[in-house]
Amino acid sequence: MAQRDLYEVLELPRGATAAEIKKAYKRLARKLHPDLNPGDKAAEERFKEINEANMILSNPEKKKQYDTYGTAGPEPAPDPGVHFDGFDFGAGPSSAGGFEDLFETFTHAAQRPQPRGPLHGEDLIYPITLSLAEAFTGKKSRLAITHTVPCDRCHGEGRVSSSRKKPCPRCAGKGRVGVARGPFSFQSTCDLCGGTGRDPGEVCTSCGGTGTMEVSDTVDVTIPAGVDTGSRVRLKGKGQAGRTGGPQGDLYIETHILPSPVFLREGPNLKVSVPITIS
Numbered sequence: 001m002a003q004r005d006l007y008e009v010l011e012l013p014r015g016a017t018a019a020e021i022k023k024a025y026k027r028l029a030r031k032l033h034p035d036l037n038p039g040d041k042a043a044e045e046r047f048k049e050i051n052e053a054n055m056i057l058s059n060p061e062k063k064k065q066y067d068t069y070g071t072a073g074p075e076p077a078p079d080p081g082v083h084f085d086g087f088d089f090g091a092g093p094s095s096a097g098g099f100e101d102l103f104e105t106f107t108h109a110a111q112r113p114q115p116r117g118p119l120h121g122e123d124l125i126y127p128i129t130l131s132l133a134e135a136f137t138g139k140k141s142r143l144a145i146t147h148t149v150p151c152d153r154c155h156g157e158g159r160v161s162s163s164r165k166k167p168c169p170r171c172a173g174k175g176r177v178g179v180a181r182g183p184f185s186f187q188s189t190c191d192l193c194g195g196t197g198r199d200p201g202e203v204c205t206s207c208g209g210t211g212t213m214e215v216s217d218t219v220d221v222t223i224p225a226g227v228d229t230g231s232r233v234r235l236k237g238k239g240q241a242g243r244t245g246g247p248q249g250d251l252y253i254e255t256h257i258l259p260s261p262v263f264l265r266e267g268p269n270l271k272v273s274v275p276i277t278i279s
Contacts, residue, residue, distance in 0.1 A: 121242040121249030132260040138225035148212040154204035158211035168193035
């Protein structure tokens with residue numbers, strides 16, 4: 001730390017004012033806080049640097065000594081905690097960037113739930129090419145598609161076990177676990193049981209825990225007369241499998257009309273060039 005300019009650490013010009021130091025520190029603290037950068041060692045080291053720089057430059061006496069002599073005395077011991085020098089703990093609702101704003105950001109990061117409930121499967125789009133004549137009369141087609149269906153062993157759950165009625169071993173049935181970051185302690189949704197508090201069981205060996213299996217299927221589709229490029233025919237429940245009991249997605253057959261060597265289509269109208277004699 002002693003080898004780096006403290007103003008440079010806070011991305012400020014030499015001799016910045018107290019207000020500029022406070023603003024720069026809050027901006028960098030939001031960006032580099034460990035709760036918002038889990039596992040990022042570089043961000044963690046930068047966060048320690050800006051805290052140490054702020055401890056000196058936010059203190060009028062230490063700042064004066066540093067500006068004059070280039071040092072503020074003995075280098076402060078590294079502190080893994082969080083320092084809030086320069087933050088306005090009494091900032092009101094109209095005061096942007098106060099302590100409440102920063103604390104709310106950290107809390108949301110720690111409590112962001114992981115979706116584990118039933119989710120609707122994704123829709124699939126299958127393109128089909130038609131001639132202009134087929135678009136005019138309509139067409140029946142049999143198509144081979146590949147999509148996912150719920151695993152028949154775990155019924156889409158991704159896990160199989162007789163211990164599901166037992167409490168989750170990670171959160172002891174509470175559905176939430178403690179997350180400690182320095183002086184902060186948060187409650188976060190348990191990532192093992194998804195907040196249910198129940199033992200999720202063992203990973204299904206048939207689907208590898210995904211809850212789905214890929215299958216090949218044959219579908220019959222009727223393309224109505226009058227379709228144009230970009231028209232879609234919906235086949236309900238023929239898309240990707242839902243998650244943890246969620247409904248199957250849909251399959252959309254999207255039509256693409258080939259250009260005709262004779263006719264020009266403009267919406268519902270057809271144009272054709274016909275040679276005629278003078279008479």
